[in-house]
Amino acid sequence: MHAGTEPDAAFGSRIPPVYLSAGFVFDDFDQARDRFAGDEPGYTYSRSGNPTTAAVERRLAVLEGGAVAPNAEAIVVGSGQAALSVALLGILQAGDHVVSATSIYEGTRGLLRDNLARLGIESSFVVDANDPDAWRRAIRPETRLLFAEPIPNPTNDLVDIEAIARVAHEAGIPLIVDNTLATPYLLRPFEFGADIVVHSASKFLSGHGTALGGVIVDAGTFDYSARPDSFPHLNTPQRALAGRTYVETYGRSASVAYTRQVVASRFGPTLSPFNAFLLQQGLETLSLRVAQHSRNALAVAAWLEGRPEVESVDYAGLASSPHHVLALKYLPDGQGSVFSFTLRGGEPAARAFHDALRLFSRMTHLGDVRSLVLHPASTTHTLLTEQERLANGIGPGLLRLSIGIEDADDLIRDLARGLAAVRALEPAALAG
Ligand SMILES: Cc1ncc(COP(=O)(O)O)c(C=O)c1O
Structure with a gap:
């Protein structure tokens, strides 16, 4: 209820205002330059960041991160499907491969089977999600992540995510978990080894059926520098980072920084600040x-x-x-x-x-x-x-x-x- 918000500095409003503004005014030439360069904190344009959205991101990071992932970071986007797309594209490129449980939301299955396949990213599906050897057998040299839902619907065939996280880490790749049905109130997947959690915030997190939304929470614990060839986008020098790599610049937060700066803001499934406010209200109860x-x-x-x-x-x-x-x-x-x-x-x-x-x-x-x-x-x-x-x-x-x-x-x-x-x-x- 308290995480991520402070009374508004301007008027002391206990509930943070809804900043329904496409952009933010620069005081002068130097400030515009420094905000663009990331040398000065602050906002430029709501697709890259917005104070209402940032407040709910802080709250979600605390909820999912808990004590095991104090450096967790969240990115909110326009829907659960957008969260899945952005999280997956934050890691994958053409030629990569995903192993997923079969028991996942049909929209995500379609995304993997149809949309990502068209981009040259293949997926395999494990029928017995609780057999770690079935996951091991499905992993190929080009597999870059494992994916599962702890409470699949409609049939509630729960997935032993701790066992799957172990398989992922043996292979040097992250486990992404869709935690929509459990919510961090019932289950915090980071405590069982998951590296990234996604949600359709349209469901329990918002709770009242008013607003679509999605969230990606990165635990900030996975080491993307251990196998640099598997994650070249995080391990090659970037012009935007003055020739440094994402891993050099952001350490264990490399993937979430890339996902926010390069994937979410470029593909652009921005959550409306108004929906961020509704999500914030939902989280309080x-x-x-x-x-x-x-x-x-x-x-x-x-x-x-x-x-x-x-x-x-x-x-x-x-x-x-x-x-x-x-x-x-x-x-x-x-x-x-x-x-x-x-x-x-x-x-x-x-x-x-x-x-x-x-x-x-x-x-x-x-x-x-x-x-x-x-x-x-x-x-x-x-x-x-x-x-x-x-x-x-x-x-x-x-x-x-x-x-x-x-x-x-x-x-x-x-x-x-x-x-x-x-x-x-x-x-x-x-x-x-
Ligand atoms: C488990 C799960 N993940 C993702 C989604 C997609 O979320 P959204 O409808 O917010 O795009 C849904 C939607 O029903 C879902 O049930």
Whole structure:
């Protein structure tokens, strides 16, 4: 709540003002020159930096960095997808290779499989993300990073990121983790060896479903000078650094400095200062919200598990989950609130349930204070073949829930309404 902000120096406003300004005036010729050269602190143009944005970056760096990464630095950008793109392009170039878990957000999978592939960057996907040898086998001489999500959605098959960080470091490369579903309240991946964390700040961090945003947090611990040939952009002299390299100039912060100065500001997915303010507001109640989200999710998942219409519930917080042991290790304070369950009766049952809900919003979004429902097989995962969907555990009767902070009894009452609609279907209408 306090990190990263000071009362405003001009008027003592307790909440820092929103600096909605494209640029910043220079007092004189010398100041303009010195700001451009980086010899004088201060701002020039909001694509390169803005005081509202910088305040929320400081807060996010403290939240993710905690005690293990006091030198962590954050960069905020316009969306979660922008955060992924900028983080990956901060490390990769044509000819490089990425190894990722298969169980990642579909947008990121598309980014790796389609967009980066067009730029000459290949990706391999590890199906059993908890088998370190599967990661080792996928690594090639040109592999430059590993990527995973600790809480994948929709099926909650948790990933043992400490084991993967070990594999990455054996190979001399960083591990990037998308921590959107856990948030730093439940899990700080740097404590388990991750080097860079990204988020869709549109979800729990902002929390209220008002603003898109994304964040990259670099722990400031990875040594990019140990294998200079793997990271040439950080180890070759730069004109902009008066002939020095990024590693010489910024040490362990070389990658985040390059990512901020060369990737984020050139590709330009700038977060609006207004959205930075909304993100800042959201972070002030992150702990309260995520604790309530997690309590509600556990209550709802346990209730669903006992219903005869429900075939299975994929929530790592349940003792019955094959991922519960990992949940106890990584998520002792709560297991998040995005999970799925599968109705007996396939798509007709899912459709009846989905359309009968009144309190849940039918939406492709998550981490909102409001509870949300989505049918992945007919929406987010339609680009997969049916075989691929089934291999990912996404059958026609599966529904994804993002549990909000409402009263759990109200949520359960709404879900009971959905199950009543399933029971009302003629038996002939039900699949399987
Ligand atoms: C885990 C995860 N990462 C990244 C994203 C992309 O974020 P955004 O929608 O803010 O671009 C999402 C969006 O749903 C997500 O769920």
